Amino acid sequence: MNELMNLGFQPFFEDQLTQTEWTIGRIATASNGIYKILSGTGDIQGRLSGKFHHDVQTMRDFPCVGDWVLFKNLPNENKGIIQQVFKRKTLLSRQAAGDKQEEQLMAANIDTVFLVNALNKDFNLRRMERYLTQVYESGASPVFILTKKDLSPDAAEKVAAVESIAFGVPVLSINTFDQDDLTKVKTFIQSGKTISLIGSSGVGKSTLINSLLGYEIQKTGGVREEDSKGRHTTTHRELFVIPEGGIIIDTPGMRELQLWVDEETTSEAFQDIKKLATDCRFRDCKHLREPGCAIKNAIDLGTLAPERYQSYLKLQNEARFLDLKEEHGVHRAAKIQGKERRKQNNK
Structure with missing residues (x-):
């Protein structure tokens, strides 16, 4: 059970456990019906059972990154069949592209969301308001992480502007390569707790994740000089375990966040x-x-x-x-x- 606790298994999920026939795991990646599941006994490749497919009614019923699931191990294979998804504690989602009324799940069971924005030419308060609104809808706690302060001559003024729209929300301005700044970020990361990063392309999410993990797991890309807008480097959602404790979920950069809120x-x-x-x-x-x-x-x-x-x-x-x-x-x-x-x- 200690291994599961390190992956973020909390009493909220333990209270839902009614049988022990199947194995508990957490979704690390999800792509085309194939899931990478982290468990106390190692990584498993999973897929949904036929009954699961038959019973689903909406997109929200399918597992997403961060979900806790029960799966049945296949004998002599490093694979499993997902039987059940635990009730979620929090859910970060957005409106799917197009006219169809459909929710796109981003990540589940997040304790804290880092809203990552860069203090460069792409600085945009209105976009930050959109992100903050979506985090409140998810049920997670927001924290603004403002990157590239070393490249912004008016960083203090921009930080003050963010504080004026973020009532009671922590606001950190950082240089991702500065260890003292990283230490400030790490105060929001605890063993067994899950954080997620959202933000536009090129704001430094992948660089920050690499720094927090202590090794390069995510590719980093350049930023166009004329407008400071970045290139997409993260192409899918993925959950990582931080060696010092805590769990982190990265999401692809978004130029425009279509809200799914009331x-x-x-x-x-x-x-x-x-x-x-x-x-x-x-x-x-x-x-x-x-x-x-x-x-x-x-x-x-x-x-x-x-x-x-x-x-x-x-x-x-x-x-x-x-x-x-x-x-x-x-x-x-x-x-x-x-x-x-x-x-x-x-x-």
Whole structure:
């Protein structure tokens, strides 16, 4: 059981164990129906049982990286048949590409998510707000890791900007090759706890993982000089065990994160706007032309950036559209949301 605890097996999962006929393992990679499973007795190549395939109803039912599973060992083979997925503690997911209402699972059972962003020309607060919103939806704890501070002459100013949108969220600015900075990052890594890294291409996720593992496991790529945007180096999600203790999951870089959230979750990442709204004169204030609107007043006074408020509205609209798509389908949802906007604008 100690080996499983080192892989992140916690009482939350142990309480779900009702039989010991099958073996416990954790999904390290998943590709085309083939899974790499880490267990107390070594690595296993796994696939799903026929019954499992028959019983699944949605994409969420399939195992993803970070999941705990029960599998049946095949005699005299280093292979196993997955029989069951444990109930997840947390789940990081996104909206799949295209018009179809479908969730794409990124990683499961994460304790802490490192939102990795670079302090270079690709620095983007609005993108960070999107990532933060998705982490809140997952149930994991967020930590901002701002890389390449040695290459940014205005690093302190950018760190302050991130702190202004990340209420109560730790914000670290680091040089990945500086041991003192790495020590700060390691304070968020504990034995038996799982962290995941998300961020755009070229922000230094793979370099950071290599530094934390103590050896090169992930390829690193260059950054285009004209816009500081990186090339994709990580092509799949993978779970690694850190020699000093802890588990880390890397994910491919994303230029644009399509959210899979509800409207309530977006408010968690915009606590300042949520608080301002409670100070409006009218409880049903739409923050358009109403007198006594605290949000409009804050924008006029310069205490709330209009870009941040527009970002909030955009994410709220996306979350609303997801809800409507699930209930009515994409075309009907577009009509309903268009009607809602026209009604708002005419008030």
